[in-house]
Amino acid sequence: FVTTMCPDKQRIWQVLRCLVCLVYFITEFAGAARIINTDYDFNTENAREILRLSKAAEMVNYMQPRMDPCDDFYRYACGNWQDINPARFSDGKTGLFNELKNAYNRRVVRWMRKPKRTSESDMDRKVKYFFESCMNKADLRKNYRQKLVSVLEEFGGMPALKGPLWEADKFDWLEVVAVILRKYGKQIILGADVFADLTNNEVNRLYLGQLDKLVTPRAAEYYVVLAVARQMEMHTVLGMSMQVASKTAMEIVDFERRLAEGKIDADRGFGMEDKTQLTLLEVMTDNYKPTINFTHYVNVWLGYPYVLPVYVYVESYINNLRRVIEETPKEIVANYIMWELLQDFRMEVNDSDDKHRNKCVDRTKRFFVKYLDHVIYQQLFTQNQKIFAELRMLWFELKNAFGELLKSEVNNWMSVVTRDKALEKLSAMSMEINSYEQENFEQQYDVLVISTDSYFDNVVNILELQGRSYRLRLLESPKLDVGEILSFTPAYAAEYNRVLIPVSFLQPHFLWDHAYPSTVKYSTMGFVIAHEMAHGFDDIARKYDARGNLNNWWDRTSTEEFSKRKECLRQQYSGYRYNSRKLPIINAQDENIADNVGLRIAYNAFQHWIRQHSDNSTTMQHERLPNINLSPQQLFFLSLGQVWCTDVNRNWREIIIATDVHPPEEVRVIGMLSNFDEFGKEFDCKPNARMIPKRKCVVY
Template sequence: MNLLVQNTLQLICMLLACANTLATPLNTNRVRNIPEKLTQSNIDMIRLAKRDSIVNTMNPKIKPCDDFYKFACGKWARANPASTIEHLTTGLFEEMSQLLDRKVEKLLTNDPDFNYTAIDNKVKDFFVSCVNLVKLKDKYKQKLIDMIAEFGEMPALSGDKWNAEKFDWLVTIARIAHKYGKDILLGMDIMADYKDNSVNRVYIGQADLPLESRAMYLDDATAVYRESYKRKLRKELIKYLGIDAQLATKTANEIVDFEVKLAYGLVDDTLGQSLDDLSKLTTVEVMQAKYSPVIDIKKLVNITLGEVITEPLYEYAEQYQQNLMKNILTTPKEVVANYIFYTLVSDYMLDIDKPALKQKKTCIDKTKSYFAKNVDNMVYRKYSTRKTEQDVEYMWKELKESFKSTLLSDKLSWIAEPTRQYALEKLQALRLEINSYMDHNFTEEFGALVTNKDDYLANVLALLELDTKRTFAKLHEPPKPIEAGEILSYTPANILIENVIKVPVSILQPYLLWNEIYPTAVKFGTLGALVGHELIHAFDDTGRRFDKYGNSRDWWDEKSTEIFLNRTACFSNQYSKYKYGDQFLPKSVSQSENIADNGGMRLAYHAYMRWYEDAVRANVDVSTEQLPNFPYNYKQLFFISFAQIWCNDAHPEVKKLQTSTDQHVPGEFRVIGPLSNYDEFAHEFHCAVGAQMNRENKCEIY
């Protein structure tokens, strides 16, 4: 997926990259790589279980040429319904997350067979402090109120005693950002210059809002979520801050209405704007002149960072700052103050009254959130799967070699030769990494952290202070790899400004996507397609704007760009005609995810066929590519495996949320869209031209 890692400024930082393209001879041992300890009986049992898993998800009554998603995933929703608060969506990634959580829970609750480090023990202490929150039930409200008092007074708490003259919204948010690194109303971060990733720069711009996207705040179709959000706020103000019901209702309404006004300045993701469109290298003095006296940029920067900045910095999403300036002038001070202080403590309003099992699940999530790298490293050390990694590395080389041959083929003759040659250089620079963090110095990062098993909030605040100090230290350091926390624990992702694809440990768990004795068709159809998706991101409508070093630079010639944009428009028209629930998918200029879905599937199939042909030439037994008593051949198995990555169910109330906040189309269209554009698929399933799964006017870039 084109997982755009969003920091506090929602900057696009994570995208695809390029790699070594040298041809690799077929390693026949690695191709089969059957563990010696397994008997043939064990192997047969595992392969039968995989066959049953695939078959039990399919609905063979549906003709594959009519709707391949329903054919491949027709029984998923019945077996895995999204019908409860705990299961609003179900799918492969949710299943993978649940499996991982069981392993994480065992490690966090003391695994006698695991060798814990001093930092691991701090992670465990944090988890225990979260589970022990119930012991603080009578004191927790006061702790939150004390946190607010550190930075001022909240009108909804102080009532008539609140003095508007003493309130300075900018100083308040700057002090909060300086101590805890939490961005409110305005975002500020320090990261690599996207045009020259050898230096760090300060970025100032739009802050994250809880409902995430502009559409969630402004579209009529999402009004129900805004009303639900107001009810949530009202409940939290009453339960966690002790505000009376009538005032809580008024305050919640005012906070959400203020956020709606702020949302008019948010970047519209459907417009496909680039970082060059949204970011401008400027100075504190220039921004000060532009926004003073309403937004005192100089004071904001000086208080937040604790020093005067003379180096150039980036302003991100100028329209947000302009909109903020207008709304600060027209919004009552008490509303702004209530918004700031609610936002300050909202992340820590944990439901202490939950049943023990639900509380434990919340605490696992919180621990993964604050210690994502540590938890991934612990899982890797406990469940290291080196043989699987070797398989992934081999598959990766095949994917790169396949894309190299695509770039050199007549199929892409529409790309001018100099542009194609640079694309090959970018491909050669691409790296793939398993996110094990085995080389990470956790002692350096967390050695100074003091944790307390009985004080969750103190632990969180200590973590935030430590992380904030590390962030500000970047001003005087060369750039380090982007840390995207839990996002990099969840799915393969491409960090464009580093030109690297990262694969999380969670996705290597056996028996879901991957097992050494599964048919290679299954491996390439699942993880191969996911990694291929990330590779294509290096050359999609965003990735093509970055060079082989990870710097933003337009290396495409004018004519090739024109053809590329015309082909991109084909995807925009295709996908906007798909209906999800009771509404059409929104039409978007940006098509990075759909380009990657289509190209990644094709690339994985091409790589698989290269593997198969090499195996036949090397006299490797390929009969095991056929699952026992499975009525579909090895090519069809690839496409079925690919489709079943996206089997899912979503609660009706979530469907509008998905289309408003997710740049990826819903799962069924991640199957129907790419496969209906692919002649090889139509050939294997004998789909007549014009059938839903064999479009006449196919969209294709790579």
């Protein structure tokens, strides 16, 4: 419709439109700052002020400020997140760490698409050539199905494809998985891991048994989704009829589910000392022959007789595996092995360009994750060295805060000897950024041949190199190798007493920036690091000593007192509800311990910083954000809560509950803040408020 306005009203309308545009610009600026090339100078006064405005606007956007923070702090801090960042089925869930991953991927894509220069290293070219070959849909379409089948034929073929031509009498499942492990370094059905010895981390040992990647059979919805997905993939990728694809998919998914029934899931809270037993290969072979000849399996894999001690890894898994193999027709076992073999070779050629690019980024990261982390680290270090200096300073502040906490009277339940050992371990604990500065990539990948026009051959060459490298690990000294698993979130490595920081964690404007209040630094980056630091003293890692060896230094009395505090958390968290039902009672409380202790460490470090700077009015004024009427302490809790703002697609909620040892994010926020007296004091909560339980759980 058409309307007219008087001049004054028109001017008012123009002003309102400008204000709307300004608000939109401010709220989008932080997001844009994370995406655009960070060569832009954010160190000017105007840029810093806009970053502060944008951070404040972003935080307000996610909040439901009318919600009483003493009633439901998660809804108060994150109530609007799901409307702004809804999770699609393909996403599973949205949250800060997903945003970090997406931003990291954008950096990787920009680097891989930069014009090639003569000054580039061979390693640069190999990674970029691989990505280019993956993006080359025309090449992927050439004889794609025939190439996949040729991989299968090398190992005897897939019964579902060959039909009556498949020779069951020649199939030996253990021989096949051993040969695949030798050639491609890929573990199927049987785990064969090389890690540092539990009690002597200066030598590597072989761990045989459980395949950790298998998903708990309690995740029933996961296996339903998996069966449907595999049916469609077998039909479209391998050309099976829908009838054959449906039957095959159902059989191999059921086989995988039955394999997983022997697993010890992480939520049972078992440490490695409960899941392993040092023995000899010949003893394992005697115990499980003729179904599982471990001696033959390892000798085929390595190519020579192996006589050193090995670890049985989860005996219940091996017992279950023997039973499942004996009860399952060979055709189903073979179909499962062949389908698993194909996963590194498969690349859907009919996806949209965006979806295909994202898959190529993920595939490139899987094969070259260390090198890409190294490249992005160099970029970030060049662009902003301050954040690395800040990180080192923050680490020492958090260690000091944890040390003071351990010495405080709240931890008088620990014996003097045990507390001294804890302080010794904390003092020895180190932090490392996964920069891979010491890696000799040119030497590692010297023999690798990569071309721009043959993705399939590139994958074969990469996997063969991985297979050779994996075999050699038993002859090498132990080396911390986290790879893609820990590319987006910090972690604590008990066997090295070290906190590992991924490069993606240091991208500017996400967790912290110099323009933001220091409050935000302690409540985001500080809390996440403190959480990992606290893992060194959870129920599993506390049994490792200062050098990272399994060597239980806890006396009986301190152990009993620790168990009481763990049980308090177990009962408390099982009382929370998610997705309209109570959370299951689980024995593992390591993540809840780390959350609750990490909060205390980070907050104490922040309060120490406040005391040091309280006389500086300019500094303290900087601790407030525009348009957010909260004290620095209240802002700490708001910022901490928003680290965990999340939306989970409803189709994935039950699967996540069954598979994730972490509680749902909203429970994490409510649980740890409910146990922290300072939270209630800062928000002036009444004693009967929901966030103020009568019984609080405190570990350290």
